[in-house]
Amino acid sequence: xxxxxxxxxxxxxxxxxxxxxxxxxxxxxxxxxxxxxxxxxxxxxxxxxxxxxxxxxxxxxxxxxxxxxxxxxxxxxxxxxxxxxxxxxxxxxxxxxxxxxxxxxxxxxxxxxxxxxxxxxxxxxxxxxxxxxxxxxxxxxxxxxxxxxxxxxxxxxxxxxxxxxxxxxxxxxxxxxxxxxxxxxxxxxxxxxxxxxxxxxxxxxxxxxxxxxxxxxxxxxxxxxxxxxxxxxxxxxxxxxxxxxxxxxxxxxxxxxxxxxxxxxxxxxxxxxxxx
Amino acid sequence: xxxxxxxxxxxxxxxxxxxxxxxxxxxxxxxxxxxxxxxxxxxxxxxxxxxxxxxxxxxxxxxxxxxxxxxxxxxxxxxxxxxxxxxxxxxxxxxxxxxxxxxxxxxxxxxxxxxxxxxxxxxxxxxxxxxxxxxxxxxxxxxxxxxxxxxxxxxxxxxxxxxxxxxxxxxxxxxxxxxxxxxxxxxxxxxxxxxxxxxxxxxxxxxxxxxxxxxxxxxxxxxxxxxxxxxxxxxxxxxxxxxxxxxxxxxxxxxxxxxxxxxxxxxxxxxxxxxxxxxxxxxxxxxxxxxxxxxxxxxxxxxxxxxxxxxxx
Numbered sequence: 080x081x082x083x084x085x086x087x088x089x090x091x092x093x094x095x096x097x098x099x100x101x102x103x104x105x106x107x108x109x110x111x112x113x114x115x116x117x118x119x120x121x122x123x124x125x126x127x128x129x130x131x132x133x134x135x136x137x138x139x140x141x142x143x144x145x146x147x148x149x150x151x152x153x154x155x156x157x158x159x160x161x162x163x164x165x166x167x168x169x170x171x172x173x174x175x176x177x178x179x180x181x182x183x184x185x186x187x188x189x190x191x192x193x194x195x196x197x198x199x200x201x202x203x204x205x206x207x208x209x210x211x212x213x214x215x216x217x218x219x220x221x222x223x224x225x226x227x228x229x230x231x232x233x234x235x236x237x238x239x240x241x242x243x244x245x246x247x248x249x250x251x252x253x254x255x256x257x258x259x260x261x262x263x264x265x266x267x268x269x270x271x272x273x274x275x276x277x278x279x280x281x282x283x284x285x286x287x288x289x290x291x292x293x294x295x296x297x298x299x300x301x302x303x304x305x306x307x308x309x310x311x312x313x314x315x316x317x318x319x320x321x322x323x324x325x326x327x328x329x330x331x332x333x334x335x336x337x338x339x340x341x342x343x344x345x346x347x348x349x350x351x352x353x354x355x
Numbered sequence: 356x357x358x359x360x361x362x363x364x365x366x367x368x369x370x371x372x373x374x375x376x377x378x379x380x381x382x383x384x385x386x387x388x389x390x391x392x393x394x395x396x397x398x399x400x401x402x403x404x405x406x407x408x409x410x411x412x413x414x415x416x417x418x419x420x421x422x423x424x425x426x427x428x429x430x431x432x433x434x435x436x437x438x439x440x441x442x443x444x445x446x447x448x449x450x451x452x453x454x455x456x457x458x459x460x461x462x463x464x465x466x467x468x469x470x471x472x473x474x475x476x477x478x479x480x481x482x483x484x485x486x487x488x489x490x491x492x493x494x495x496x497x498x499x500x501x502x503x504x505x506x507x508x509x510x511x512x513x514x515x516x517x518x519x520x521x522x523x524x525x526x527x528x529x530x531x532x533x534x535x536x537x538x539x540x541x542x543x544x545x546x547x548x549x550x551x552x553x554x555x556x557x558x559x560x561x562x563x564x565x566x567x568x569x570x571x572x573x574x575x576x577x578x579x580x581x582x583x584x585x586x587x588x589x590x591x592x593x594x595x596x597x598x599x600x601x602x603x604x605x606x607x608x609x610x611x612x613x614x615x616x617x618x619x620x621x622x623x624x625x626x627x628x629x630x631x632x633x634x635x636x637x638x639x640x641x642x643x644x645x646x647x648x649x650x651x652x653x654x655x656x657x658x659x660x661x662x663x664x665x666x667x668x
Contacts, residue, residue, distance in 0.1 A: 193369055194373045197373050206380060323500070330497055
């Protein structure tokens with residue numbers, strides 16, 4: 080209860096939560112209604128500046144940019160949810176086993192995680208996309224795999240700290256099985272750094288997706304993607320700047336929202352942590 | 356010494372695992388790689404020929420052994436699209452990426468450290484709020500979009516910057532700077548946004564220590580305490596974080612080269628994926644990753660010279 084009160088006063092939480100809520104509402108609305116068909120082309124009306132009919136103008140095929148930004152929220156959230164779920168599930172299992180059992184299992188699992196982390200940034204995802212082909216699902220899976228090692232490290236350090244505590248010892252004494260101890264008893268106690276990681280993970284996943292889509296290796300048409308919109312807008316930057324502003328600001332705000340949310344949760348749950 | 360040996364063993368393990376991942380990812384590819392590379396129109400004999408050329412008809416372990424042997428002798432295989440050795444292609448593209456990465460790293464160091472020191476001396480609630488917002492915003496802007504905005508606002512206004520294409524250093528130093536400066540800023544921005552706060556936080560942590568109070572009680576000036584005592588101690592954690600910059604900057608070049616039309620390793624990687632030139636993809640990925648891992652290893656060893664405490668942990 081105390082934490083919830085604190086969250087209400089936290090600047091990052093208010094702004095970040097507000098931004099994400101607006102995008103969530105936008106996404107829900109976009110399932111039922113967009114001002115125009117996001118993929119409906121109208122070449123006669125291409126590259127119109129913002130006006131009464133098209134609030135944010137039209138793109139190079141005369142499609143309504145506002146409608147496309149709206150339906151782009153679906154893609155952004157979907158990629159985020161798939162990637163973060165993969166990262167969280169596998170990262171927590173791998174990190175949990177490594178941290179709780181220690182010894183050889185720890186050494187082997189963490190060396191594999193280290194070597195996955197050795198691939199700089201987006202390069203692992205690029206390699207996976209090269210092999211399995213682009214598209215929304217493949218891109219999300221590739222980004223999810225990229226985020227496993229970071230989450231595994233966080234989970235591992237939490238499990239290592241907690242496994243020495245007395246509640247774990249008492250659970251062992253009453254004969255609880257290791258898996259039950261790990262996931263019923265320890266996991267709830269290491270959940271707050273993992274929740275922070277999930278929120279930041281949404282931000283990095285969306286950033287990675289927009290980058291891959293900008294390269295033409297991410298989400299493919301007709302799925303709307305802000306990154307891809309930005310790529311298309313580059314040719315018209317001088318003549319139609321509104322084409323680049325709308326999706327660019329949308330991506331930036333969405334990512335900013337998740338960063339702020341993650342940092343807010345961290346500030347409340349773990350005020351001592353100094354570094355980001 | 357024990358620390359150094361452990362580090363070397365870890366390095367070897369990482370290198371082997373990285374090579375295994377890079378090799379076997381391309382083995383689990385759905386379908387016949389030679390067929391995918393050649394397209395559906397290719398005849399059966401062409402596919403067989405390419406398979407033979409790439410050694411795909413050999414057992415996997417032999418293929419892996421040959422591949423690793425090649426890498427150890429700087430032979431990264433043969434590009435299908437360019438019919439050239441991958442290593443030649445990498446070398447021809449390397450100057451662009453290397454200049455770009457170095458320029459960004461220099462920018463990060465030159466801006467983030469003084470900025471962090473400066474900001475640490477002005478600490479209050481409002482400035483904290485502003486800094487954390489700036490940091491988060493700097494991280495949130497997709498670099499490729501920031502690059503596009505730079506092109507729009509600076510590149511098209513000042514003729515000094517060339518906004519697409521690359522001028523080699525050998526041709527004109529001014530031209531090279533003009534073509535690399537904006538992309539380097541693009542890559543450096545998110546790094547600066549994050550790293551100056553590390554510097555600031557690290558200094559603030561030191562300022563609270565007893566030795567600072569002792570120095571104050573001896574009547575030393577703020578400036579002297581900051582530069583002679585605090586900074587030395589504050590830089591140690593900062594240095595370890597700066598080691599990570601390399602990997603992030605290198606990853607940043609991949610997308611940013613594309614924005615500015617620079618013919619570097621990143622744009623080679625992207626086009627190799629588009630052409631389904633798998634030996635080239637594999638070669639570039641393993642080259643970049645090994646380079647980053649090995650340079651990071653060297654940096655890590657250098658830290659132990661600066662701060663012997665690391666060896667004991």
